[in-house]
Amino acid sequence: MNKTGISFFLFVLLILMEIFQPQSSYAQGRDYGLAVLDLQANGIAESEALALSDVLRSSILNVIQEQADKIQGSYKLIERSQMNRIFDEFDVQNIGCTDVSCAIEFGKMLNAERVIIGSVGLVGSTYIVVARIVDVESTNMLVSVNRNVPSPIDNVIGLMPIVGHELLTSERLAAPVATLQITPSDQSVTPLPEPSQPVVPAVSSRIIAGIKIVSIPGGNFQMGSDNSRDEKPMHTIALDGFEMSSTEITQKMYRNVMGEAPSEFIGNDNFPVEKVSWFDAVKFCNQLSVAEGIEPCYNLTTWKCDFTSNGFRLPTEAEWEYACRAGTETDYYTGDGEKSLINAGWFKKNSDSNTHPVEQREPNAWELYDMYGNVWEWCHDYYGKYNKISSRNPEGAQSGKYHVIRGGSYRSKSSDCRTANRQFMLPNVRQKDIGFRVVRRPAG
Numbered sequence: 001m002n003k004t005g006i007s008f009f010l011f012v013l014l015i016l017m018e019i020f021q022p023q024s025s026y027a028q029g030r031d032y033g034l035a036v037l038d039l040q041a042n043g044i045a046e047s048e049a050l051a052l053s054d055v056l057r058s059s060i061l062n063v064i065q066e067q068a069d070k071i072q073g074s075y076k077l078i079e080r081s082q083m084n085r086i087f088d089e090f091d092v093q094n095i096g097c098t099d100v101s102c103a104i105e106f107g108k109m110l111n112a113e114r115v116i117i118g119s120v121g122l123v124g125s126t127y128i129v130v131a132r133i134v135d136v137e138s139t140n141m142l143v144s145v146n147r148n149v150p151s152p153i154d155n156v157i158g159l160m161p162i163v164g165h166e167l168l169t170s171e172r173l174a175a176p177v178a179t180l181q182i183t184p185s186d187q188s189v190t191p192l193p194e195p196s197q198p199v200v201p202a203v204s205s206r207i208i209a210g211i212k213i214v215s216i217p218g219g220n221f222q223m224g225s226d227n228s229r230d231e232k233p234m235h236t237i238a239l240d241g242f243e244m245s246s247t248e249i250t251q252k253m254y255r256n257v258m259g260e261a262p263s264e265f266i267g268n269d270n271f272p273v274e275k276v277s278w279f280d281a282v283k284f285c286n287q288l289s290v291a292e293g294i295e296p297c298y299n300l301t302t303w304k305c306d307f308t309s310n311g312f313r314l315p316t317e318a319e320w321e322y323a324c325r326a327g328t329e330t331d332y333y334t335g336d337g338e339k340s341l342i343n344a345g346w347f348k349k350n351s352d353s354n355t356h357p358v359e360q361r362e363p364n365a366w367e368l369y370d371m372y373g374n375v376w377e378w379c380h381d382y383y384g385k386y387n388k389i390s391s392r393n394p395e396g397a398q399s400g401k402y403h404v405i406r407g408g409s410y411r412s413k414s415s416d417c418r419t420a421n422r423q424f425m426l427p428n429v430r431q432k433d434i435g436f437r438v439v440r441r442p443a444g
Contacts, residue, residue, distance in 0.1 A: 031076035035083060035112040036060055037097050042121025042128070042327050048153065052120050054080070055157055056131070059164030060116065070169045078112055086110055099335040100134050100141055100343050100362075107136035114142070116167060120156065121327035121365075123219035127156045128327045128365045133167050141343070143167050146365045148217065205246065205367065208292055211253050212246040214367050215442070216323050223321055224386055225420035236390040237318045244315065244323050245437040247358035247369045248272035248377060249284065257288050264432035270357035272375045272435040278314075278403045278427035279303070281378045281436040285312040288438065305380060307395060307441070314380040315439040317404045317422070318394050324372075324407070324419050326365040331418045332372060333364040338414040345372030347417050351410035355433075371407055372417040375435035376425075379404040383424035402426060409433035 036057040041049035057080065064075050090109060097106055103115040118131035129147045134140070145166045149155040205214045218241040224234040251261040252269035254276070262275045276284075282303065286296040289311030297305045297313040305313055315323065326333055334340040342350055343362045355374055363369045381396025381404045396404070402424035408417030411433055415421070425434065 031074050032114055033078055033110070033112040034060070034064075034075040034114050034116065035078045035107060035110045036116045037103070037106060037118075039129075039131075040097070040119035042119050042329065044120065044122050044127075044153075049120050052153075052156060052160065055160040056116075056118075056164060059161040060168065062161065063164050063168050067165070067169065075114070075168070078110055083110060099340040100132075100139065101339040102335070103132075103134040104136050104139055107134070112136065118145075119328070119365075122151070123217065123221065123327040125151045126217040126219065127151060127153065127159075129156060129159060129163055130365045131163050131167055132362075141362060143170050144362065146363065146367055148365070209253070209288060210256055211249070211288075211438070213243045213440075214246045215241065215243055216319075216366055217241050219322070221322050221325060221327075222329070223318055223420075225418075227418070227420065230422050231386070231420045233386060233388050235386060235388050237322065237394060238390070238392040239319060239322050240393055240441075242319060242439050242441055244319070244368065244439045246363075246367055248375060248435045248437050250358055254284060257284055257291060262430070265355045268357050270359075271355050272358060272370070274355065274375050274432050274435045275430045276378075276435060277430050278378050278425075280430070281314055284436075285314060285438055288312045289440075294440075305395075307393075310441045312438045312440045314378055314436060316394065317379045317381045317396055317406065319439055320377065320379050320406045321419060323366060323368060324364065326368070328364075328419075331420075333419065334362060341372060341414050341417055345370060345374065345408070345417055346410045347373040347408055347412050347414055348410070349414065353411060355410050371419075373408050373412060374410055375407075375433050376405040376409045376412075376423065376431075377407050378425075378434065378436040379406055383422075405434060 036053070038053040039049045039056065061077050063071070064077060086109060097103060097117050103117045107113070107115040113136055115134050115136060116131060117134065118129065121128045127149050132144045133142045135142055143166070145163050147159055147163060149159050205212055218239055220236060220238045222234050223237045225231045226234065249272065250270050251263050251273045254273040255261040261273050263271065263273055264275055265271050282298050283300065286298050286300065289296040295309045295311045297309045297311040324333065330336045332340045332344055334344045338349070341347060345361050346356045351373065358374070359369045361370060364371065382398070382400030383402040383404050384397030384400060405423050405425050408421065416423070
C-alpha cells in the first residue's frame with residue numbers, strides 16, 4: 001500500500017472511531033466539551049460577575065489539569081474566545097443563564113456535552129454563589145453547588161477554586177484548599193488577588209427531631225412585585241438572620257412529633273404532610289419546641305406569637321419570600337418563565353396531580369427545597385395589603401380573617417407558584433394541597 005493509501009486508510013479509521021465511540025458520559029479516552037457560562041449578577045455590578053466568572057473558569061481548568069484522578073470523565077474546557085466567536089455568530093449573550101433549559105440551548109450552540117451555569121449575588125453583607133453542571137444530552141443537572149461567604153469580594157475570589165473542585169468531583173470541601181491555585185485560561189484574563197479572610201461554609205445546618213434546619217443570613221430585599229395589585233407596592237424589608245426547615249414538614253416528621261400524620265397522599269413518609277390547618281401547624285410548632293426543651297412561641301388560647309421566644313413557629317410572609325428568593329429577583333429562584341419552574345417545583349404541568357417526596361427538585365442557594373409547588377405553605381401572618389413603608393422584621397397584619405399561604409401546590413398553575421405570589425385561606429381549613437415548614441430565631 002502506497003503512502004496515499006495508508007493516509008486514506010488512517011483517515012477512514014479515525015472517522016469510524018469517532019462514529020462508533022461509546023456515548024456514555026463516563027467513557028474513557030474521550031474529552032467532553034465543557035462550557036462555563038458567565039455567572040448572572042444579582043445585586044452586584046455585571047463587571048464584577050464577569051471577573052468572577054473568569055476566576056471560576058480558570059479554577060475549572062486547574063481542576064481538569066491537576067486533579068484528573070478525582071474527576072469522573074475527561075473534560076476539555078471551551079475557551080472564552082471560542083465561545084465569544086460562536087455567540088457573535090448567533091448574536092446572543094451568555095450572561096444570565098441560570099436554568100437547565102437555557103444551559104441545554106447554549107450547550108447545543110457551543111457543541112458542548114456539559115455546561116456550567118450559575119449566579120453570584122450579594123444579600124446584606126453575604127455573597128451567594130450558585131453553580132450547577134448540566135448534562136446536555138440527558139438534560140439532567142448533575143451537580144449543584146451552593147456557597148455563601150461574607151464580604152469583601154476578595155473572599156468570593158478565594159471561594160471559586162472550591163466551587164470548581166466541587167462541581168467536577170462532587171467532593172464538598174469545608175475550607176479553602178491551598179493546592180487549588182488560580183491559573184488563567186486566557187492570556188487576557190488578569191488573576192484577582194487572594195482573599196484577605198478565610199472562606200466559611202455555605203449554609204450551616206443541623207438535624208432537630210429528624211428535621212434539617214438551615215441558617216438563613218440576615219439582609220435586605222425588595223418584597224413584592226409589579227405583576228398584580230395584590231403584590232404591590234414593592235417595598236424594602238430588612239430581616240435579621242433566622243433558621244428554617246430545609247423542606248416542607250413531611251409525614252414522617254409530623255408523625256414523630258404529633259403521633260399521627262393526616263394526609264390525602266400516603267405510601268411514602270417523605271411526602272409533605274397536608275390536610276393540616278393553620279391551627280394544626282401552630283400546635284406542631286409548640287410541640288416541637290417542647291420536645292427540644294425550648295420555649296414555645298404560641299399561646300394556644302389567643303393564638304398570638306411571642307416573637308422574642310426562640311421556639312419554633314411559622315415563617316412570617318416576609319421571611320418566607322426572603323428565604324425563597326435567596327438573593328434572586330426573578331419570578332423563581334431558577335429564573336423567569338415556566339421552564340425555570342419545572343426545575344424547581346412540582347406544579348400542575350409536571351406533578352401528575354399528586355404530591356411528591358421532598359428534595360427531588362432543585363434547591364435554592366440556601367439549600368431550601370420545594371419552595372414552589374408540592375403543597376402550599378402556611379405563613380404566620382394574617383392576610384393584609386402591602387404599603388410602601390420600609391420595615392425591619394415585620395410580623396404582618398395584627399388581625400384578620402385569613403392567614404397567608406405561599407408557594408403554590410402540585411395543582412397550581414405556574415403563575416401561582418411565583419416567589420411574590422400571595423394567597424390566603426381560613427385558618428381552620430384542611431386541604432390536601434396545604435402544608436407548612438417551620439422557622440425559629442437563633443438562640444442568643
